[in-house]
Amino acid sequence: MYAPLRAALCAAFAACTLLAATPSPVPTPYRVDLTKIQPKSLLPKVPLHTEFIVAVNKRGQVTRIISGKSSKDRTYNIQTAGNALQAFIRTPDGKAISGSYRLSYDYSPKTTRIHRDVALVKAGGVDPNAEGAVYQMMDDVKKRAKAPKTPGPQPPP
Numbered sequence: 001m002y003a004p005l006r007a008a009l010c011a012a013f014a015a016c017t018l019l020a021a022t023p024s025p026v027p028t029p030y031r032v033d034l035t036k037i038q039p040k041s042l043l044p045k046v047p048l049h050t051e052f053i054v055a056v057n058k059r060g061q062v063t064r065i066i067s068g069k070s071s072k073d074r075t076y077n078i079q080t081a082g083n084a085l086q087a088f089i090r091t092p093d094g095k096a097i098s099g100s101y102r103l104s105y106d107y108s109p110k111t112t113r114i115h116r117d118v119a120l121v122k123a124g125g126v127d128p129n130a131e132g133a134v135y136q137m138m139d140d141v142k143k144r145a146k147a148p149k150t151p152g153p154q155p156p157p
Contacts, residue, residue: 048076048107052084053100053121060088060096061132080105080114085133089118098128 052068062085070077084103090096100121107114 043109043112044073044076044107045109046072047109048073049104050077050080051102051104052081053102054084054087054089055126055130056089056096056098056101057126057130057132058096058098058128059132060090061134062087062089063126063130063133063136065133066100076107083116085137087118097123098126099123100125 048071050069050071053066054062055064055066057063065081065084068081068084083105087103089101097120102117102119102121104117104119105114106117
């Protein structure tokens with residue numbers, strides 16, 4: 001009487017064991033397809049290029065933007081500068097070399113994709129113990145949140 005129930009439970013357990021034993025798929029590299037974010041009609045029709053020289057600490061965090069070359073599109077410049085400030089730059093084996101790096105961003109209207117390239121300009125010459133730019137910005141936000149708020153103009157009665 002319990003044999004069919006026991007056989008069904010064993011089969012379910014074996015199926016769960018097989019599912020748990022199969023390896024998960026390897027994730028593909030993250031690529032941004034701008035057509036999924038906004039309609040193609042709003043994307044720029046010309047190639048765009050921006051370049052930034054950034055300082056990187058011993059952890060591989062960008063600490064500041066030293067200099068930059070902008071494109072004609074202001075929105076693209078702001079987006080790529082924000083991305084440059086949030087970047088982590090490390091070697092393929094995971095080690096970080098503090099120094100100055102060139103980050104270049106190239107937008108192609110044919111593919112609607114942005115390609116980022118990283119190149120070491122000079123090893124050393126920066127503060128290896130400097131705090132990352134993202135952490136500096138978060139500290140500024142926390143300080144502003146704690147600061148007393150001044151009342152704005154009041155509407156007339």
